[in-house]
Amino acid sequence: MxxxxxxxxxxxxxxxxxxxxxxxxxxxxxxxxxxxxxxxxxxxxxxxxxxxxDSVSENIKIEHVISDELRIKAVKSIKHIYNNPKNITKTLEIVENIAKSVIGEILRNKSVMINMIDIKNYDDFLFSHCVNVAVLSSVIGIALNLEDSKLEKLVASAMLHDIGKVFIPKELLTKEELTEEEEKILKSHPEKGYRYIKTYHNSIAVTSYVGILQHHERFDGKGYPDGKKGEKISLFGRILCLCDIYDKLITERPHRKASLPSEAIEYIMAYNGSVFDPKLVKVFLKKVAPYPLGTIIQLSNGQKSIVVENNEDCSLRPIVRILDNQEIVNLTEDWNYRNVTIVSVNNY
CATH class of the missing domain: 3.90.105.10 (Molybdopterin biosynthesis moea protein, domain 2)
Structure with missing residues (x-):
């Protein structure tokens, strides 16, 4: 597949x-x-x-980090929360149930790298994006050995990280070019979300709503709303920043073509230490595959190959099957391929 x-x-x-x-x-x-x-x-x-x-991808099995059933349920639940922000009791119940379900499924598959490209419909972008950020955050949290109660708070923060957009005019969320004033309004969504959760959902953990507030802060202090720097940004804020940007990069939107996972990973590596926490980037690169299983790649020696397995400790050099002779090659370990690099991805 x-x-x-x-x-x-x-x-x-x-x-x-x-x-x-x-x-x-x-x-x-x-x-x-x-x-x-x-x-x-x-x-x-x-x-x-x-x-x-097809015959090219024969015998390639892609394991799901979470099931289709849970993903669909989670997207519907997030949609309900964002469309009914005043239903406080229901929101808490939904967040708690989905967080536990997501964490439970990922813990059962915790040795699996994220190889699946999510199939998205743009109309549901905000809701599927929140679910994806929750999944990515959970994977990172598990890799960091966070205890279950902390994981649940992290996933809750991820699911609600864009709740402040409910209070932003809808036309600004999809507008291609914003005026200075409109950009200021859009950038107010972390603070609006933080105030809303803190005021109306005060039983949600402080760490969760602080993560919502800080998910656009940058490691170098050039983010917003408070320009916090380094580890003065909460752990949840630093994790959400990384997962939020990655998912946005790989998502097709009306005014911007989706990046390939490998291109998004390159972006993250380029801004390692400026936008992103280097410690978290190191974990992220072990758990999110730049070349998901089934990706057809062109090697620098002219050979076309398909990715059949990923190396967690060296994700940029996966195990591939050469298409013309079906040879299996580990780009990390095979000495004959030590100078061979991946030059492009083919989507045919």
Missing amino acids: RYVPTSCLRPGMILGKNLYSQDGVVLLAKDVQITKEYIDNIQKLLINGVYIE
């Missing part, structure tokens, strides 16, 4: 994974043959891509 962006889909391809609507209804079932009509409808729904099965 491998991921193919919608722009690269071709009639005759076989769907490798159920494709769901925003409400969790199966739009296309696994193993169906994709037609031009299906591709047109997928494009109209602004779905970023699908998983296919």
Whole structure:
């Protein structure tokens, strides 16, 4: 199985994974043959891509960090919270239940790197984004050996990190170019979210709502709203900053093409120590694959390959299968490939 962006889909391809609507209804079932009509409808729904099965990706099994059922339930729950911010009792119940479910599933799969590219519909971007940040944050928290109670607070903070956007005019959230005044209003969302949670959900842990306040702070002190620097930013704030930016980078949006996971990882490495906490980046690079399983890559020696396994300790040099001779090569350990690098990703 491998991921193919919608722009690269071709009639005759076989769907490798159920494709769901925003409400969790199966739009296309696994193993169906994709037609031009299906591709047109997928494009109209602004779905970023699908998983296919073909001879190139034969025997590649992609393990889910969380199940489709839990992801769909979590997105629906976040949508309910953000659309009903005054339903305080229900919000607390939802946050607690989803946090425990996400952590439970990830703990059962904690040896798994994040290899799955989330299939998103842009209309639900804010809600699926919050779920993705919660999943990424949980993976980082588990890798840091945070105790369960702290993990639950971290996931709660991640799910609610953009709750302040409920109080921002909707047109500003999708506007391509903002005036100075509009940018100021948009940048007020961490503080609005913090005040809302602190005022109306005071049973939520202090660390959770401080994380909401600080998720746009930068490690070098050039972030907002308070310009905090280094470890003066809470641990939750530093984790959320990293996970928030990564998920936004790999998401297709009306005014910006999605980055490949490898491109997003390069961005994070470039801003290591300025935007991001170096200690957290080190953990992140071990747990999030720059070349997810099923990625077709071009090597510097001219060979095309497909990623069949990732090396947690050296994620930029995965184990690949050479397409023309089916040879399995570990780019980290194979001495014959020590000078061979990955030069590009092919999405065909």
